[in-house]
Amino acid sequence: MNKKLPALLLISVFVVATCGLIYELIAGTLASYLLGDSVTQFSTIIGLYLFSMGIGSWLSKYFDKNILSWFIQIEILVGLVGGFSASILFLIFESIASFRIVLYGLVSLTGILVGLEIPLLMRILQNRFEFKDLVSKVFTFDYIGALLASLIFPLLLIPYLGLVKTAYLFGILNVSVALIVCISFAKEIKAAGYLRNASIISILVLAAGFIYADKITSFSENMAFSDTIIYSKSTPYQRIVLTKKNKVLRLFLNGNLQFSSDDEYRYHEALVHPALQALPNAKEVLVLGGGDGLAVREILKYPQVSNITLVDLDHGMTSLFQSNQMLVKLNNSSLLSPKVKIINTDAFSWVKTQQKKYDFIVIDFPDPSNYAVGKLYTNSFYKVMKELLAPQGLMVVQSTSPYIAPKSFWTVNKTLESAEFKTVPYHNYVPSFGEWGYIMAMHPDHKYKKPQSYISGLRFISKGSFDLMLHFPKDMAKVETEVNKLNNQILVKYFEDEWSAIL
């Protein structure tokens, strides 16, 4: 019996070492996924982790009695903290202000607990080996464990299990060590029965986490999106998913790409500047949709604008873009500006109750891919909008791709014309979307003059580029379509046909 036990404890060293490094790698990977800048993240996580292990080692001297029992308890605790760490970090990422505190807190806690393990183990084993043998054996197993962990983590665990399941798996292994030690040394431990039950319960809890891991972080979505999902949430209206690859953030609503941070400026500059640059006296601006605040960011570049009213159905969307550091940086805190008033309500119902006139209106709704959204592209809707547009004002409508969906694009144009708007259709290339279309609309007697120059600091729009945008080559030329109405919803049908042909 005495021969078997030291071997068991040495295997524990091996498992404990593997688990410890895995937790560290998980924390580092998660931090670089979620916060970007992997060098900084890995460096700080490793540093903090090692430092915490040092604290753990130092603390080990305060453990005098019942060392074996303490060791088991710490194993259970490491297993639980490490096992749940990935899930906790994913779930609290939404409130990013406190995210770093929780991240570093968890890393420190895991580090301290792992730091306690080896010194305690060495003391348990001190009477069973010679000192030189003890040191040699413990550290050999420790480093072999570390090597194994660092190899299987990128090669097997991340591709096949993902972060969350890996964390739970190693949590289970960690607690299993506690359980095995507990059973094998039952006679030497006080309250062995209690510790055994605690271990079993912990293993069950972790196993449940492992099984339901998919639900926690939508592992299935990870498959559907090529990039790493760093945030996902179902609001009452839609599923918001944010992905990140290198430095590029992408936002998906119900699986449809809304923007990619590396080229969204092309879209939002085209949406805002050709019209707003031509309105030196524009004071009152209305934005419908566009809860990401990116169009508002462009609008705020004009000092003459005094009020921006943003109407977006989804509070989940606007509050995310008001609070998440990365997203706030992307929209330049536009939704926190005192000039901006956010109204989370249904656009159609809201505009029907309004009296005020707006100098500039941006309509940035999702594509007309279903009958509900299709209502926001009807002549009835545009007739109401006409009442809200100041006589000398301009309105811009995002109008899907004139290249992939020419019938859809020209239906929006035709529908605007049927509501007695004069229109100026234009388009540009947005790499992540493809060729994209916009339609500027105004009262029939308003004369729109192309801006001769633009405000400084723009990356895409210029007089020259806008001239090109106004030209429609043959493959996007105007086609005759019907007017989109509440009682025919023809646009939804065109849109479905045209996009299903390429997808």
Place this chain on the structure above:
Amino acid sequence: MSGRQSYKTVLSSYIQRRSFLIRLGLVTGGILLDGCIKKIKSKAYDFSGTLTGPNAAAGHILRDKIAIPKPTNNRNVKVLIIGSGISGLSAARWLQKNGETDFEILELEKHTGGNSHYGANQISSYPVGAHYTTIANTDDQLLIDFFKEINVITHNEGELPYYNDYYLTFDPEERLLINGEWQEGLIPDFGVPQKDKEQIRRFLKEVEVLKHTKGKDDKYVFNIPVINSSKDRSFTQLDRISFKSYLEEKGYNSPYLLWYLNYACKDDYGQKIDKISAWAGLHYFASRRGKAANAEDNAVLTWSKGNGWLAEKMAEKLKANITTSTVCYSISEALDGKLQAWVYDTQTKQSSYIIAEKIIMATPQYVNDKLLKNLQRPNFDYKKLSYSPWLIANITVDQLPNSKGMDLCWDNVAYNTPSVGYVNATHQNISLSNKEKVLTYYLPLCDFEPTIARLAAYTRTYEQWLDIIMPELRYIHPEIDQAIKQIDLWVWGHGMISPNPDLIFGKNLEAAQKPINNKIYFAHTDLSGISIFEEAFHQGIRAAKEVLNK
């Protein structure tokens, strides 16, 4: 000879009556027994709701002579209108439009609207009865005028009226669950064999021709209102045979076509093709010639309140003349030739009498039979009129489960099911935000003869109704139980007149429309034989014109 004859008649009527009572006893007894068993069993549904109907308490006053206090006061009015359904309101509107302001409308319910009544909950308003109408036939100037008056027609574009975009049924309009999938439109198509499709096409072509056919009197064979239809006997004789025998004669036997026609007849008349006349069956398909500048021919108009919206618009200018919660329980002629209407206020529990020069009975004939028992209506037998009973279920759901095929539409029908489907009461809502919906499910009770079905309907408890409708709802949406938050039921004992053979062009109805002594006039869809909004609208105008002319 005659003695034997009369003996036979008496015997056969005795046997008929006896077998009727036996069947009635079996049906209602079964329901009661089932109810007792239910009481013992535990609760089977984890949602609740109400079971209501037209003011039965007030109705009872008419049927059973409960003790009514002596009238305490009286008042005078020139024209009294009994009933504030569409016919009554339409009559009143016409009087008012033509300068007659001395009139009063009596309504036994707390609200106006009759069969166009509606309900509401936190999610939406919803119909409990008539819930749509179609755009006006191009020659129906009176209806076009009314639609202009209430902004249903906003303006003209060229020759054609432009209908209010918010009232035309939004797309997508109709879908049918057939062969495991929802198809667009209600005419069976998905998975339907070629042979059947051809028969359906042949039938539709035939009714399309009939739609544009005129009789010898140069009137359209089928028109709205019915009274404007051709009297050419070669067509009116279609009213003497059942729709079923007409179809058999023409060689229509496709089960898909026959289902569709049964659906149509249940939808408009509450009965299947064997019970209604061929003329009525064809009228459904061949009488509409509506055109609009901004919609398809015969486009449908609807509101979340159903036709309650139309009734409210009609009642808007009449508010001062309407007295609700008041039952008229008897009408008689005084010695001076004036009419006396005895009324009972169900709120104050007081009765009074109204002295009127003329009365328009905008009430169904089975009610008139009670009110006018002191007066003669020669050659008219109200017992020959048959009314279809209905159950309406308003089903409040959160997110409706997804199903295969076409998305949720306004009108959603399932092939070969007892009901005529459900409409989405929130369909005309312009907001996108609400996933919760109210679905109005219509079940015509046409498996037994109306009298039995009606009494059975009055007997059933809330849970017993659910036992009837839930299997169908689960068949249509297998996961619907989780989505249901509430079901409110409404029973119409006399939902609508059933156009049985020989009703519309028969002598009985002709007699029923005759005024009594040029003092009492009649306006109700049961006098047209077809229970649709337009008929009620024109019935009211016709009666009002008769009043004004005499």
